[in-house]
Structure formats: structure tokens, C-alpha cells
Amino acid sequence: xxxxxxxxxxxxxxxxxxxxxxxxxxxxxxxxxxxxxxxxxxxxxxxxxxxxxxxxxxxxxxxxxxxxxxxxxxxxxxxxxxxxxxxxxxxxxxxxxxxxxxxxxxxxxxxxxxxxxxxxxxxxxxxxxxxxxxxxxxxxx
Amino acid sequence: xxxxxxxxxxxxxxxxxxxxxxxxxxxxxxxxxxxxxxxxxxxxxxxxxxxxxxxxxxxxxxxxxxxxxxxxxxxxxxxxxxxxxxxxxxxxxxxxxxxxxxxxxxxxxxxxxxxxxxxxxxxxxxxxxxxxxxxxxxxxx
Ligand SMILES: [Mn+2]
Ligand SMILES: [Mn+2]
Numbered sequence: 649x650x651x652x653x654x655x656x657x658x659x660x661x662x663x664x665x666x667x668x669x670x671x672x673x674x675x676x677x678x679x680x681x682x683x684x685x686x687x688x689x690x691x692x693x694x695x696x697x698x699x700x701x702x703x704x705x706x707x708x709x710x711x712x713x714x715x716x717x718x719x720x721x722x723x724x725x726x727x728x729x730x731x732x733x734x735x736x737x738x739x740x741x742x743x744x745x746x747x748x749x750x751x752x753x754x755x756x757x758x759x760x761x762x763x764x765x766x767x768x769x770x771x772x773x774x775x776x777x778x779x780x781x782x783x784x785x786x787x788x789x
Numbered sequence: 790x791x792x793x794x795x796x797x798x799x800x801x802x803x804x805x806x807x808x809x810x811x812x813x814x815x816x817x818x819x820x821x822x823x824x825x826x827x828x829x830x831x832x833x834x835x836x837x838x839x840x841x842x843x844x845x846x847x848x849x850x851x852x853x854x855x856x857x858x859x860x861x862x863x864x865x866x867x868x869x870x871x872x873x874x875x876x877x878x879x880x881x882x883x884x885x886x887x888x889x890x891x892x893x894x895x896x897x898x899x900x901x902x903x904x905x906x907x908x909x910x911x912x913x914x915x916x917x918x919x920x921x922x923x924x925x926x927x928x929x930x
Contacts (some may be wrong), residue, residue, distance in 0.1 A: 672908075714922040727825050732899060735899065735902040736902060737898055737902060739898070742896050742899065745896060747892060748894075749891075750891040750894045751897065753894075754890070755878075755883050755887050757878055757880070757883050757926075758883065760926075761877060762876065763927060764920075764924040765920060767924075768923060768924055772919075775916070775920075777918060779906060779916075783902075783906075783909055785902060789863040
């Protein structure tokens with residue numbers, strides 16, 4: 649990920665909250681591969697904008713609006729990830745790189761259609777296999 | 790498009806070269822919705838980096854390397870556009886917005902797989918119709 653933006657923060661905080669019950673500045677910094685100073689700066693902005701509540705003793709708490717947004721951002725990331733896996737992109741680094749790059753730029757319309765496609769692929773694996781069998785990905789060197 | 794980057798310039802210059810035989814600063818500015826001053830500044834950088842040759846009397850000329858890159862960038866744009874049209878995104882503004890946003894972030898691997906998918910859809914319309922018929926896009930208000 650290049651410089652993470654507000655969406656990356658909210659997604660990471662939501663992930664940490666789900667996984668550990670709380671999100672600390674140090675966890676966020678580790679997850680986003682940036683300095684704790686950068687995280688603290690963005691945290692102030694997220695509080696000002698109503699995404700985060702006052703700090704609790706174990707870490708940061710998303711507001712209602714912050715949780716709704718975090719949930720949606722994580723769902724978006726996961727749909728794109730599943731789509732790339734269905735395309736048979738096999739290297740995790742490549743999937744991660746592409747999803748982190750493209751996820752911020754999709755309209756609601758396109759995301760809805762991609763969500764429908766991923767669900768249709770999941771429910772109709774033989775249908776999707778017709779594509780996969782005809783166009784196998786190039787073998788890795 | 791937000792601030793166009795180097796890839797957007799090379800794509801636009803290649804498009805203009807294909808359409809009109811040449812690209813002028815004024816055409817590029819119009820195409821990218823920015824000032825001629827911004828274009829002139831980027832043009833200098835593109836020349837320094839070997840993408841553009843000296844100015845000819847009618848406009849700018851891409852170098853060999855610039856043409857190869859422009860051709861590839863336009864192909865990438867068009868593949869993504871065709872994929873979104875296949876998903877049944879019907880508003881041109883939405884397609885344009887999404888493609889302009891996401892196109893800079895795809896790995897070669899993912900683009901190759903998307904290219905294969907778009908070709909497979911083109912060659913197997915009844916196959917793809919199974920998805921479209923089961924999951925029609927929401928009607929517009
Ligand atoms: Mn993400
Ligand atoms: Mn483009």
C-alpha cells in the first residue's frame with residue numbers, strides 16, 4: 649500500500665476491532681506499515697470528523713457511523729479479493745496489491761454488479777469452470 | 790478524473806495521435822480537463838523522461854517507447870471499459886469514472902486474466918447471459 653488514506657484507516661480499525669476487540673495506535677501502524685506518528689495524526693482527524701469516539705483504556709472505538717463505514721469498506725475489500733481469486737490470481741501479494749489499489753475507485757453501481765457476479769460464481773462453479781478451463785492462467789516461471 | 794498522472798497523459802496523447810494524427814497542448818488540456826499551463830509542465834517532464842520527441846510543427850510526437858506505452862495504456866483502458874459494459878453498467882459517466890480511477894492499479898497478471906475473461910464473454914454470449922439473466926441490474930429510479 650502507498651500512503652494509506654482515510655478509507656484504509658477505517659477498514660484497518662474495523663478489522664482490528666473485529667479480530668481483537670480493540671484497535672491500538674501501535675496495531676494500526678503495524679497493519680498499515682506506517683509510523684505511529686502518522687497514525688496519531690490521522691486519528692485526530694478521524695475523531696474530528698466523527699468516525700472515532702474518545703479513546704477507551706484499551707484503544708480506539710469507532711462511532712456508529714464509523715462502524716457502518718468500516719463494515720462496508722471491509723466488505724468491498726473482500727468482494728474484490730474474491731473476484732481476483734476467482735480469476736485465478738494465485739499470488740497473495742498480487743491480490744493484495746491490486747485490491748489495495750483499486751478498491752477506492754469503484755462506484756456503488758459497479759460494486760453491486762461485482763458482488764452479484766461473485767455470488768453467481770460461488771453458486772454456479774461449473775458455469776465458471778467453463779471459463780477457467782478454456783483460459784487457464786499462464787504457468788509461473 | 791482527479792489530477793491526471795503520467796499514464797493519463799500518455800494515453801491521451803496516444804488517443805489524439807490516433808484520432809487526429811497529432812496532439813497539441815490545447816487538445817490535451819481539453820481532453821484532460823486541465824489548464825494548458827499544467828499540460829506544458831508535464832510535457833517537459835515527459836520529454837525529459839524520453840516519452841516525447843521534440844515538438845513538430847503540428848504538435849507533439851511520441852517516441853517509440855512512448856507509442857508502445859500509449860498503445861498499452863489505451864488497451865488497458867478499453868479492456869476495463871468492456872468489462873464494465875459487460876457487467877451492464879449503463880451510464881457512460883459511471884463507466885468512465887470507474888475506469889479512470891482503477892486503471893492505474895492493476896498488475897499485469899490481473900489485466901491478463903481480465904483480458905481473457907472479456908474475450909471469453911465476447912465469444913460466448915449465451916454463457917454470459919446466464920449470469921445477466923439471473924441477476925439483472927437494479928432499474929434506475
Ligand atoms: Mn483494503
Ligand atoms: Mn484512461
